[in-house]
Amino acid sequence: MVLSGEEADILPGNALPIKNIPLGTQVHNIELRPGKGGQMVRSAGGFAQIVAKEGDYAQLRMAVGARSARCRSFAWRPSEQVGNTEHENVSLGKAGRSRWMGKRPKVRGVAMNPVDHPHGGGEGKTSGGRNPVTPWDSRRVDTKPGCNKRTTN
Numbered sequence: 397m398v399l400s401g402e403e404a405d406i407l408p409g410n411a412l413p414i415k416n417i418p419l420g421t422q423v424h425n426i427e428l429r430p431g432k433g434g435q436m437v438r439s440a441g442g443f444a445q446i447v448a449k450e451g452d453y454a455q456l457r458m459a460v461g462a463r464s465a466r467c468r469s470f471a472w473r474p475s476e477q478v479g480n481t482e483h484e485n486v487s488l489g490k491a492g493r494s495r496w497m498g499k500r501p502k503v504r505g506v507a508m509n510p511v512d513h514p515h516g517g518g519e520g521k522t523s524g525g526r527n528p529v530t531p532w533d534s535r536r537v538d539t540k541p542g543c544n545k546r547t548t549n
Contacts, residue, residue, distance in 0.1 A: 398410060417446060425474050443459050505524065
């Protein structure tokens, strides 16, 4: 039976405030703001470990690298690890299965004609000859983003 509440046992699937969970426990589906719902560590095989508790906040160590995060200690989260840990090892096997998932092929700009992409054209296997741009001749999307207008004052 899965329980949710302040007095719930620390068993896989039970949700309780982090202030009631001992240090070193693995948790997932972490709320950043109490009552908003889980936002972090929700994908297959993910978990975070409770490292420290200090006042209203708790320090969590993420499973990926050495990242850590702070969250409110009265936010709710289920204990243990998310299931389906072997998800990343699944081989799709063919291009069609990838298409069923909505993924379209990625065609390099240098393989296109000049009418289709700024890197296209040229004799033989040319390298593009300019800084990376999108097909619409703007700068690459992986450069530094602008200001987040929703969260700034």
